[in-house]
Amino acid sequence: MAQEIIIPRLGWSMEEGTFVAWLKSEGDFVKRGDALFELEGEKATQEIEAVDEGVLRIPPTGPKPGSVHKVGAIIGYLVGANDSIPALANPLQQVNIEVVNEADSIVASPSVRQLARKVGVQLSQVKATGPRGRILQEDVHQAKVIFSENAQEPVISNVSIMSSQQVASPRARRLASSLGIDWRRLIGSGAGGRVRECDVKAASTNLPSHITTAGKAQRIPISKKRRLIAQRLVASRQLTVPVTLTTKADATNLVNLRNQFKSTNGTHPIPSFQDIITKLVAEVLKEHLFLAGRWEEDAIVLPGYHEMNIGMAVDTEDGLLVPVIRNVAGLTLRDVAAQSKSLVQQAREGKITAAQMQGGVFTITNLGAFGIDSFTPVINYPEAAILGLGAIRKEPVFLDDGQVVAQLQLELSLTFDHRIVDGAPAARFLQSLVSAIANPSAFLLGA
Amino acid sequence: MYRTREQVEEWKRKCPIASLRGRLLNEFGVDEPTLQSIESEIQSLVAESRAFAESSPLPDPSTAAMNVYAPVRKVAPCTRLIEGNDPTRNITFTQATHEALAEEMAVNPRIFVMGEGIGVRGGNFKTTAGLYDLYGPVRLCDTPISERGFVGLAGGAAMTGTRPVVDFMFADFILDSIGEIINQIAKMQYMSSGRLKMPVLLRGCIGIGHSAATHHSGSYYAMYAQVPGLRVVVPSNAYDAKGLMKHALRCDDPVMFLEHREILTIKCHVPTEDYEIEFGHAAIVREGKNVTVVALARMVHLTMSVCEQLEQEGISVEVIDPRTVSPLDTETILQSVAKTGRLLIVDEPPAPCGFASEIAAQIADAGFNDLDAPIRRLTGVFTPTPYSPPLEAVVVPTAVEIANAIRALVKE
Numbered sequence: 001m002a003q004e005i006i007i008p009r010l011g012w013s014m015e016e017g018t019f020v021a022w023l024k025s026e027g028d029f030v031k032r033g034d035a036l037f038e039l040e041g042e043k044a045t046q047e048i049e050a051v052d053e054g055v056l057r058i059p060p061t062g063p064k065p066g067s068v069h070k071v072g073a074i075i076g077y078l079v080g081a082n083d084s085i086p087a088l089a090n091p092l093q094q095v096n097i098e099v100v101n102e103a104d105s106i107v108a109s110p111s112v113r114q115l116a117r118k119v120g121v122q123l124s125q126v127k128a129t130g131p132r133g134r135i136l137q138e139d140v141h142q143a144k145v146i147f148s149e150n151a152q153e154p155v156i157s158n159v160s161i162m163s164s165q166q167v168a169s170p171r172a173r174r175l176a177s178s179l180g181i182d183w184r185r186l187i188g189s190g191a192g193g194r195v196r197e198c199d200v201k202a203a204s205t206n207l208p209s210h211i212t213t214a215g216k217a218q219r220i221p222i223s224k225k226r227r228l229i230a231q232r233l234v235a236s237r238q239l240t241v242p243v244t245l246t247t248k249a250d251a252t253n254l255v256n257l258r259n260q261f262k263s264t265n266g267t268h269p270i271p272s273f274q275d276i277i278t279k280l281v282a283e284v285l286k287e288h289l290f291l292a293g294r295w296e297e298d299a300i301v302l303p304g305y306h307e308m309n310i311g312m313a314v315d316t317e318d319g320l321l322v323p324v325i326r327n328v329a330g331l332t333l334r335d336v337a338a339q340s341k342s343l344v345q346q347a348r349e350g351k352i353t354a355a356q357m358q359g360g361v362f363t364i365t366n367l368g369a370f371g372i373d374s375f376t377p378v379i380n381y382p383e384a385a386i387l388g389l390g391a392i393r394k395e396p397v398f399l400d401d402g403q404v405v406a407q408l409q410l411e412l413s414l415t416f417d418h419r420i421v422d423g424a425p426a427a428r429f430l431q432s433l434v435s436a437i438a439n440p441s442a443f444l445l446g447a
Numbered sequence: 448m449y450r451t452r453e454q455v456e457e458w459k460r461k462c463p464i465a466s467l468r469g470r471l472l473n474e475f476g477v478d479e480p481t482l483q484s485i486e487s488e489i490q491s492l493v494a495e496s497r498a499f500a501e502s503s504p505l506p507d508p509s510t511a512a513m514n515v516y517a518p519v520r521k522v523a524p525c526t527r528l529i530e531g532n533d534p535t536r537n538i539t540f541t542q543a544t545h546e547a548l549a550e551e552m553a554v555n556p557r558i559f560v561m562g563e564g565i566g567v568r569g570g571n572f573k574t575t576a577g578l579y580d581l582y583g584p585v586r587l588c589d590t591p592i593s594e595r596g597f598v599g600l601a602g603g604a605a606m607t608g609t610r611p612v613v614d615f616m617f618a619d620f621i622l623d624s625i626g627e628i629i630n631q632i633a634k635m636q637y638m639s640s641g642r643l644k645m646p647v648l649l650r651g652c653i654g655i656g657h658s659a660a661t662h663h664s665g666s667y668y669a670m671y672a673q674v675p676g677l678r679v680v681v682p683s684n685a686y687d688a689k690g691l692m693k694h695a696l697r698c699d700d701p702v703m704f705l706e707h708r709e710i711l712t713i714k715c716h717v718p719t720e721d722y723e724i725e726f727g728h729a730a731i732v733r734e735g736k737n738v739t740v741v742a743l744a745r746m747v748h749l750t751m752s753v754c755e756q757l758e759q760e761g762i763s764v765e766v767i768d769p770r771t772v773s774p775l776d777t778e779t780i781l782q783s784v785a786k787t788g789r790l791l792i793v794d795e796p797p798a799p800c801g802f803a804s805e806i807a808a809q810i811a812d813a814g815f816n817d818l819d820a821p822i823r824r825l826t827g828v829f830t831p832t833p834y835s836p837p838l839e840a841v842v843v844p845t846a847v848e849i850a851n852a853i854r855a856l857v858k859e
Contacts, residue, residue: 171788171819190820191859197788197819
């Protein structure tokens, strides 16, 4: 009888862990209490002991050192001496925000790597279609199209996954090494993304948002803003019962619609995908008001149609900010686009006021630009739900007749407060939103 | 071995040693015992020399590169302009080198000039104007158009203790005498273990401009800098030219002194006081923070002409003029690159194996960790110089190209 080996929860708030290494080898007989593998939680690395005994079997899709997995993920089995390895019911799902050194596993020719550098695409995020998993030039072009479609605004990323394609000048390397900065994590301003001395200097005056340190351990004082963000997130975790649902929407018409805007729009800002979805969400929320509700001591407060104030998570140098677009149901898409552009700019310039970040009934957060598919957004308390947007990717889809076609797909992650809404109504909201995204034009007439 | 037996016998009959001996006996009345005593003296000298050589230890390997040059004469450092008693005195490049030559000829009777049209005519580029009247035809010796002949003569004259100045007008024609220069003049100090000095000044005009075409536009300083034993001087202004020529006329090495024709009339301050500039000391023509540009001769002027504009664009350019290609002052360039992290070398001749290549290689080697961008070269086109003005204009780096190269380098 095979016993599953799973990623345990090391702390009450732990959602995922970083697999460090197996401490036993495939085929070893493991006794109860033997140290089996090392796992890094939020605070520390811990040796995980076996709770059963048997022969260790690690599936080929098993965890790699440094990969991040959700709590509960099955990473291997302990089996009887003669038992065979069970097939993993679901291939091991890895959390997408992983900082893995993928350079070794990427198969791409120098010319493809050069192209990737040139167009600013990270090979680790490119789907390979060549023989034996080789990344081809067209794969890079395809990835570039999808990423740029997704990029709502230029993004300053500190989650970006850099690999061997990153280059730095000798002078920058020297300075980085003397400051204890890992230049591979910096965004180069030089030709082809080369990290230059000025980038390292900028990073050294900008701890900790742009860099991670190599070598020495450091204590970074917690800023006021960081503390505030932390308090709000902790409050959300402690006071709500979050559940996350994920699903995929056909993004073909969404992309087409935006392309039409792009080709016809004059002086007005072109609505981003997020702008269009913000507008769709406001329309769909009218039929699913509890998703925009608020838990109070003695009542659940539902907004009026003119109070569909939707927040947008913005990554700034000072951390996460959530400015709010008011009365989205009453705005045209063009107004939504203009307001979101202005709010993002103000947020990034540090000019946003507290009033501009209050009164929201629902929040949208977008990690698509980073190549993230699905994730578990944290509810912006006291709101009832938050919608996470993933990357738009071309993916194989089965049609009713069994034919496989390539279709642009957008993954949605909805976290809702189970105190306010049950699973089924939340799922119905998501279902409505999926159909709105699949055919957005009709919904946009609503204003 | 290249001749038939009959030919060898015929030339043996013409042997000058045998015929001299016959004539001394028959025509000049020298007797046999006298000749024999001379011959035995020679034979014993040769035998002694051979015995000395064979009994001496083999040379110390550490001496393999000794006596390539004469010992360096240290002079007072002169890296900045000295004001002099008349700071308003501005003269041209040509006037400055003329002053240097005239002043040194006045104090050193061993200096004499050879070349075509440098006598009564005063030189094609006025290099010797008026000196014939002062020093006459022996010290201002007009030559026929036979470069190899008179350059060989200069080498021989230098070995006897004089200081020949060979004026080629156009440095392109130095090539007609290159065997004498590379095989004899440049090697003589080394071959004589420093016993013979070789103070030959070889001067001529280089550079592209004024449709002087293929045979009057060459700048071969990189090639000469590959020859051990030669000094190669390429000044960019009157002040440097005078100080460097003074040093050339006082040092014991053969010096290739190359004057860019397109900057001969450019004036700058030159003091009346005596000064000289030691070889191998670069001038920092302009101080800057963002990018180092190394250039020679006319390219220094073109580079300087764009620096103000670039400064307004926020690019601070440091300009370095090595002044001599051999010896080359890489230390000053390294210090500059340590500050700026960026290096552009602007050079008029084509790129391959050139001045810019040499600097790029040395800085990439010794200054690698100082570099924040690749080293860039901006050079002339790899072609003989065309005559037609529109063709000529595109084979040399221009001010616009230099400015763009600097802008691109800063963005690298």
